[in-house]
Amino acid sequence: MTKGRITVIDIAKAAGVSKSTVSLVLQGSSLVNEGTRSKVNAVMRDLGYVYNRGAANLRKSGANSRIIGVVVNDLTNGFFAELAVGVDMVVQSAGFVQFLSNTSESIDRQREVIASMREHGISGLLVSPARATEATDFKPLIAAGIPVVVVVRSLPGAKVSSVVSDNRAGIAAAVAHLASLGHKRITFLGGFPDTAVFDERLDGYRAGMKAAGLEFNEALVVSSAPSRAGGAEAIAKAMLLAARPTAAVCFNDAVAFGVCDGLRARRMEPGTDFAVVGFDDVIEAQTAVPALTTIAVDPQGMGRRAAQLLLQQINAGKAEAEAVTTGVRLVVRESCGASQASGRKTA
Amino acid sequence: MTKGRITVIDIAKAAGVSKSTVSLVLQGSSLVNEGTRSKVNAVMRDLGYVYNRGAANLRKSGANSRIIGVVVNDLTNGFFAELAVGVDMVVQSAGFVQFLSNTSESIDRQREVIASMREHGISGLLVSPARATEATDFKPLIAAGIPVVVVVRSLPGAKVSSVVSDNRAGIAAAVAHLASLGHKRITFLGGFPDTAVFDERLDGYRAGMKAAGLEFNEALVVSSAPSRAGGAEAIAKAMLLAARPTAAVCFNDAVAFGVCDGLRARRMEPGTDFAVVGFDDVIEAQTAVPALTTIAVDPQGMGRRAAQLLLQQINAGKAEAEAVTTGVRLVVRESCGASQASGRKTA
DNA sequence: TGACAAATTTGGATCGTTCCAATTAACCTG
DNA sequence: CAGGTTAATTGGAACGATCCAAATTTGTCA
Numbered sequence: 001m002t003k004g005r006i007t008v009i010d011i012a013k014a015a016g017v018s019k020s021t022v023s024l025v026l027q028g029s030s031l032v033n034e035g036t037r038s039k040v041n042a043v044m045r046d047l048g049y050v051y052n053r054g055a056a057n058l059r060k061s062g063a064n065s066r067i068i069g070v071v072v073n074d075l076t077n078g079f080f081a082e083l084a085v086g087v088d089m090v091v092q093s094a095g096f097v098q099f100l101s102n103t104s105e106s107i108d109r110q111r112e113v114i115a116s117m118r119e120h121g122i123s124g125l126l127v128s129p130a131r132a133t134e135a136t137d138f139k140p141l142i143a144a145g146i147p148v149v150v151v152v153r154s155l156p157g158a159k160v161s162s163v164v165s166d167n168r169a170g171i172a173a174a175v176a177h178l179a180s181l182g183h184k185r186i187t188f189l190g191g192f193p194d195t196a197v198f199d200e201r202l203d204g205y206r207a208g209m210k211a212a213g214l215e216f217n218e219a220l221v222v223s224s225a226p227s228r229a230g231g232a233e234a235i236a237k238a239m240l241l242a243a244r245p246t247a248a249v250c251f252n253d254a255v256a257f258g259v260c261d262g263l264r265a266r267r268m269e270p271g272t273d274f275a276v277v278g279f280d281d282v283i284e285a286q287t288a289v290p291a292l293t294t295i296a297v298d299p300q301g302m303g304r305r306a307a308q309l310l311l312q313q314i315n316a317g318k319a320e321a322e323a324v325t326t327g328v329r330l331v332v333r334e335s336c337g338a339s340q341a342s343g344r345k346t347a
Numbered sequence: 348m349t350k351g352r353i354t355v356i357d358i359a360k361a362a363g364v365s366k367s368t369v370s371l372v373l374q375g376s377s378l379v380n381e382g383t384r385s386k387v388n389a390v391m392r393d394l395g396y397v398y399n400r401g402a403a404n405l406r407k408s409g410a411n412s413r414i415i416g417v418v419v420n421d422l423t424n425g426f427f428a429e430l431a432v433g434v435d436m437v438v439q440s441a442g443f444v445q446f447l448s449n450t451s452e453s454i455d456r457q458r459e460v461i462a463s464m465r466e467h468g469i470s471g472l473l474v475s476p477a478r479a480t481e482a483t484d485f486k487p488l489i490a491a492g493i494p495v496v497v498v499v500r501s502l503p504g505a506k507v508s509s510v511v512s513d514n515r516a517g518i519a520a521a522v523a524h525l526a527s528l529g530h531k532r533i534t535f536l537g538g539f540p541d542t543a544v545f546d547e548r549l550d551g552y553r554a555g556m557k558a559a560g561l562e563f564n565e566a567l568v569v570s571s572a573p574s575r576a577g578g579a580e581a582i583a584k585a586m587l588l589a590a591r592p593t594a595a596v597c598f599n600d601a602v603a604f605g606v607c608d609g610l611r612a613r614r615m616e617p618g619t620d621f622a623v624v625g626f627d628d629v630i631e632a633q634t635a636v637p638a639l640t641t642i643a644v645d646p647q648g649m650g651r652r653a654a655q656l657l658l659q660q661i662n663a664g665k666a667e668a669e670a671v672t673t674g675v676r677l678v679v680r681e682s683c684g685a686s687q688a689s690g691r692k693t694a
Numbered sequence: 695t696g697a698c699a700a701a702t703t704t705g706g707a708t709c710g711t712t713c714c715a716a717t718t719a720a721c722c723t724g
Numbered sequence: 725c726a727g728g729t730t731a732a733t734t735g736g737a738a739c740g741a742t743c744c745a746a747a748t749t750t751g752t753c754a
Contacts, residue, residue: 005709113444366740367703371702380703
């Protein structure tokens with residue numbers, strides 16, 4: 001039954017032209033006569049021809065497969081799903097397809113999937129690196145002339161482009177907001193200290209405190225796993241301080257939720273007895289009780305931006321590494337205590 | 348600088364063997380001498396050789412590209428993101444890579460991405476179809492011998508395999524639960540009537556009512572968009588009935604949330620004055636107030652199952668269409684009114 | 695040691711496309 | 725109508741792997 005794939009030669013034969021002509025039609029060359037073009041197109045439609053991009057790439061020696069690789073560290077996280085959607089949008093409308101793989105923070109899986117993608121001939125790689133990713137991990141890629149863009153987590157030392165949110169400005173804005181509400185003892189809670197993101201956010205905290213005329217105190221910084229459980233631990237530790245804090249900016253929303261848990265565990269109500277600000281604006285932030293004041297980043301926008309950058313570098317053939325930071329904004333809800341007698345009050 | 352890609356010939360030359368031998372090493376053939384094998388491997392490592400799967404597939408005439416295509420209708424939806432992660436897991440550990448594209452329910456985009464994936468030579472397709480997908484849309488694929496598995500939404504009439512959750516049993520269980528709580532006038536709210544999923548769930552509703560000894564009444568079924576807004580509309584309509592319902596099973600969680608909104612709008616508290624059950628168990632279901640009683644499906648599990656089925660069909664060369672339904676379970680929380688004086692009470 | 699089998703290795707030919715140089719057809723123009 | 729452009733078309737020869745049949749080396753045994 002399966003008489004094998006239909007090739008340009010079949011088309012050529014059926015249309016009474018040579019394979020070269022069919023090839024020209026395929027690439028929309030202006031050299032071919034309008035009449036022949038339409039006849040060839042008709043035959044292709046009739047026979048259900050499908051272009052074999054693999055064969056074409058082989059001849060064209062690799063570079064332009066019109067495939068890009070996308071690697072994310074945690075697709076179950078809504079943030080990264082949104083990011084992927086943003087990437088998908090621009091990739092799709094540029095006529096590319098994407099490999100997409102999830103690493104679950106496993107650096108081994110990451111290495112594997114990237115290797116696999118290379119074998120399939122990607123013309124660019126967009127990656128949100130797994131935790132302990134080394135800058136050198138991308139060396140072979142860039143040596144082979146494959147543009148790489150890292151997103152969300154920057155990779156200090158790597159000569160690759162990056163698109164990250166403005167962590168510094170975001171946390172600084174959060175601190176400023178809390179300060180404007182009268183808070184003086186503001187802690188910075190959560191996050192692993194060995195990551196670039198942590199450093200940037202901590203830096204924002206430091207800057208925010210300084211700008212508000214508050215003293216930066218090492219003791220007010222409590223790191224922890226960037227998770228709900230980590231947040232609970234962190235607030236517990238922070239409450240042991242002699243000079244008890246009255247507000248916290250958290251590494252991310254998950255930590256912030258954990259902080260709320262921890263506060264309740266000691267009979268304090270977040271938003272009323274203690275101010276909490278998160279980072280990310282995950283979907284639950286608006287429906288939680290109290291609704292979480294947080295720094296919103298636009299993951300889909302980041303995805304789009306990163307994909308654009310990557311495509312641009314692919315088209316340019318060879319481009320310099322470029323660092324883009326995308327804007328963030330403070331979303332004031334209830335957990336910071338700023339909203340006065342909020343309308344919706346659950347009985 | 349870029350002296351072009353390194354090929355088997357370069358390896359052969361450097362290792363002092365023929366390209367054929369290198370090829371045999373590549374495929375792990377037992378024909379080659381252990382000594383030569385390790386020498387070749389060493390050279391490959393030294394020169395940083397990367398296998399060109401495209402070239403290989405060309406010779407092997409397409410079939411086994413070790414790429415599968417994954418198409419989902421809405422990746423921003425956490426449900427589908429989880430599904431994709433499940434797929435990714437088994438695809439990855441089978442040594443395949445996946446194209447992943449989002450259609451945003453656009454049937455045109457869907458057609459485009461599938462066409463694009465075909466050009467790149469996928470050896471199987473896993474798709475959660477966009478709304479108005481026709482059974483015939485996959486004809487060319489299966490004609491070309493490319494296995495197709497649809498997931499989440501079945502496609503009546505299409506000769507493709509499917510993996511869907513047990514919609515019927517799920518809704519029936521929800522009805523049974525409500526009936527056991529003493530409810531007699533139970534409505535079925537939300538969803539578009541022209542979809543297979545709707546039919547299955549409605550069927551489950553009918554079966555559940557009958558099993559509980561309650562009468563099925565057409566008027567108690569109110570369809571609407573499967574969204575939060577749709578849910579609000581639906582409950583509004585349902586409340587106009589002479590015999591007012593006291594409980595609702597909803598098409599999905601989004602509808603259920605909308606129903607809660609609608610109830611509050613008329614000063615009724617879900618879980619207290621009216622029982623609500625959803626379907627899907629989205630992430631917000633547990634943090635919402637009141638926490639939503641719902642039918643949990645395991646999207647990641649579905650993804651894994653679907654991917655397994657697809658891979659199996661790919662390996663089998665040609666397999667019969669198979670229909671798999673995956674189990675669901677009722678998760679009792681607060682919105683059905685079953686939980687007595689739940690522990691956590693927000694002040 | 696010669697003959698034969700087993701173990702290894704190896705040149706093409708080939709997959710479906712693109713690209714180049716060369717050919718053919720069509721059209722001017724003096 | 726010869727000579728010169730321009731417009732269309734067309735055979736190979738690649739691209740980087742696989743696979744087959746054939747060649748080579750090695751091992752075994754009478």
